[in-house]
Amino acid sequence: MSEAIIKVENLCFQYPGRSVNALQDVNLEIAEGEFVALIGQNGSGKTTLIKHFNGLLKPSKGKVFVKGKDTTSLRTAELARSIGYVFQNPDHQIFAETVRDEIAFGPKNLGFSEERINSEIERVLKEMDLDVDLDEMPFQLSRGQRQRLAVASVLAMEPSILIIDEPTTGQDWKESILLMNLVQNLNDKGHTCIVTTHNMNLVSLFARRVIVMKSGNIFLDGATQDVFRREEELLTAGIKAPDVYLLARSLIPQVQLGKPLTPQRLAELLNTQSNLG
Template identity: 50%
Template sequence: MTVEVEVAFGPENLKVPRDEIERRLDWALKVVRMEEFRDRSPFKLSGGQKQRVAIAAALSMLPEILVLDEPVSGLDPLGKMEVFSVVSNLRKEHKMTVVLVEHEVEEIAKFSDRVVVMDSGRIILEGTPSEVFKQVDRLRKIGVRAPQVSELSYLLNTERKLPKPIHFITLSEARQYLVREFFEGTKPRTSHSSQSNMPKRNQDLTRPPGEGKPCIVVEDLTHIYEGEVEALRGINLQIMEGELIAIIGQNGSGKTTLVKHFNGLLKPTKGRVLVRDVDTREKTVAELSKLVGYVFQNPDHQIFESSVEKEVAFGPRNLGLSESEINQRVEEALRIVGLEKYRAVPPSTLGLGQRRLVTLASVISMKPQIMVLDEPTTGIDWKDTLSLLDTIKTLNKQGHTIILITHDMRVVAMIARRVVVMRRGKILLDDTTRNVFSQPEVLKEAFISPPQITVLAQSLEPYGFPRDLLYVKEFVSNLPYVRKKHHASS
């Protein structure tokens, strides 16, 4: 079984001519950036790469009606944009009807004709993207996020008391409005003055990372999978006690391979990994699990017990703890993630967001000082995402070192103080969150795009905007200062 066979399976069963199958195969694999993997087994791909293959297999059939259920879940940011762009073009070129179930609101706003919002089995909003996403307050109440530029227009309307309400859903709309209304009659500058007197920003995201004692040391780490696939190439990295660090990069860049070395799920081909001065090559996964807790990308790979309570108790019981200690840990873990009332429920019957919380509780109950969370927010709605992020912040404040893998740059901006960017098995960037997101040209090499509001600020840099803004509220608070300074210097 190869990627090529998987993608060709559908057209072959539709009795599509061989030359047409070859044309569709080449096209579909190119669309999802998987041409170089056509001879690879799908079972040896990363989670995001498998998702790409599944999308290619659906596209290759060119159906009249295409239903996509969270097709870009787990894809890198530019990969998401590429898939949406292709689906939009398919609709136009082949008159294909596309029904898309998705949480990626910024892409939905750009590519969809109509948006339907559901809550508790009911349709509560329906209309064009503009009609739906301008209702930011209503969306917030049901736990649905709006595009950041829609949140920006909402704040400008409510906080700046604009004479005429504004609504925009895309970057281009936001930029055009801001240039016209706030900088009309002035010229963009090529040089930028000091950012002194600007509103203060979150210093956790600007101070240099790496202060304190390292709890994980990676030295010249290389990992080669069976079949001579070099997934990691000479990685050197230190992670400090109490850090909250995000590891980002395109699908297949080596993120999951790297962190699986931290708890011994993988062993180095070359180099070594030290966890609390312990060489992972000399310890079993069971021994390392006392030091490093790992929450898998797919919670169903981790859950197997008949109730939430039993699932959370499994780890402490295997540590040989007393029943009273086990019960105490279970109670604490369930309280932290907010699942106390689900203790007797089979975890397999819970929603994806709740199953992720079960796996997190299972790790918390082991009380490891280091926790690895592999794409914990993938496939869950914004309400569950915010709840999960609050839990992660609480754990970090309690002294746990948190290592987060994610493709959601908005999440990274909200929670991480340090970001490591990977590309093709190597570290491309390692810096504070603000410094990393202020380098869009470098990020593009890793198929990463900064948060939408950061991209907007960077597009307005010639008018004096800082290129490292991360939040909508920051943007709004900086706007009058930027406008005043720019007009004064024009």
């Protein structure tokens, strides 16, 4: 296992004026290059936890390390260099008058040189397969292009960790899949990816590790296929395992899954089983 890129030790957090801890003694390690889904009921603490990764919140107790550095010793702007946050809706993120300014904004704030910024722009446009004029107004681009521009402007800061907060809001399945495919490509190139979502079908298609939050603590943490087989425990955390796992449980309970289950994979397993039998 490679070194932890995010490490959380005994983290507690209490919002001002509240009597209950929003996070209660959380311990967690995420290794470089992982693809993690963070799931849990509304109010379980997912967003509070993520805000500790990018330094928007600082622990009431305990410690959070990003790339080995204690987040209390870093400014949010410094953390932005390591952690990119992709908004669920590109139009909540895009604000500049031109494609160039949109992408340049982050790197400029990080103090990148003019020359470096220009090469970053070229690089991320290519990486996101965006063939657009740099002087074009972002709002004249198609929705798919705006989505890719939003991801591109986060990538221009060269973050090694990407956080994607609920990729389904305001989008249909097809649009969510497009965004997740982009994220998958970046994960293949070595970026660590953390996604929060209520859509378990998306989780089972993309994540290799699932962390379930419940009442401010980590309730389950493991390989996607193992977590989704613990259906009773999941229910107590407000999570329903995807139907393919429930179907697998009643039809092929003895089979070791080995990797996440999709409808196609379940069909293959059933088919092999019946040919053997």
